Amino acid sequence: MTKRKESNRRYRMLRQFFLYLFLAFLIGCGPSQTIKKEGTEEKPEKTESESKKHYNIGYEYLKMKMYSDAIINFEKAIEDSATYVDAYLALAKAYIETQQYGLAEETYKTMIEKVPSTLKGWTGLGSLYVKMARYDDAIEAYNKGMQIDSLNASVYHGLGHVYEKKKDHEKAREYLERAYNLEPENRAIAFALAKIYLKLERCNEASVLLAKIAKEFPKDIEVALSLGDAYYDCKKYSEALEQYKKVEPELPEFATINIKKAKSLEGLRRYSEAAEEYLKAVDKSENKRIPYIHLINMYLKIKNYGKAQKYITQAFAVAPNDPALNCMKGDVYLGYGDGARARKNKKGYETAIAHYKTAKGWYRKALGDAQWRKYAEGGIKRADIKIKNTQQEMWYGDD
Structure with a gap:
């Protein structure tokens, strides 16, 4: 057995040990049973603390991705308390993680029946339907949730996501703007809206919104990349290049960063530097054809046919008879x-x-x-x- 395998085995043993220790603690903290007199048939009354105990145990199993055990405990929590919203949500999540979408749907519907005043059942159901590509059902679920709370941002966020999936970006923008107006500090909503602005080629609005998010979350790589893309679409090539340079140390083997830097350098007419970045992307990429095509296209645009010919020859070595080449x-x-x-x-x-x-x-x-x-x-x-x-x-x- 290698040192790495031995280390992994010890880690798993320690993880299980601490989990069982935590579970033992939870069970030990449960309510003590009253000693019944001999001959009595009386059943112990279920208490809120018992439901909470099962939920906490299930949640620990869920975090450890031990889904079967998590499901058993969430079901016990619901059996003890039929209106336990968090237990329904956690149970549905466990079913979704194990791709048991039918059972997740049934869980949300039961929750809606038992706790009709909660919005979370409808938003959960809507999100599930999106995952299942049942977009019309998702829209119906979110609209029913809207009847419970018309000022809840998550409903409009969900509807925006549905219409994005349906490629109706203008409709998605309408709902996401409503969500953003209700919760302007919600990072997920702001980011979703910014991405829709990019798809609608409204790069100025996207860059303003993304710059705000990036300032609050400076280490968020996805936001930084999207901000770079927004600047690039607005032909602000220097700003785009700066964003990509910030991200590069976090993703040193990510060839797409080099391609994005190269395209920004192209925009600045710094063609030699752009070529260097494209060739770095060639070295890093498994699919070398893509950076080669970008590089060749650059030389075709500036009418440097000799360089284009040179790199076409190299590209044919990795993609023979490619139609683009x-x-x-x-x-x-x-x-x-x-x-x-x-x-x-x-x-x-x-x-x-x-x-x-x-x-x-x-x-x-x-x-x-x-x-x-x-x-x-x-x-x-x-x-x-x-x-x-x-x-x-x-x-x-x-x-």
């Missing part, structure tokens, strides 16, 4: 053709036509791919037009 290769040869044509002499025109024909060959390689077919067809049409125009220039001049 085939199209980019076509773009390179269109660029080569334009350069030769610009010389405005017979040799230049002939070279340009040859390059355009080569470009068509590379585009044809991508015609079988559904995602890239349209782009490839467009590339072939562009090449044909360039060939025709170049021939006319060669035969008749520019006039």
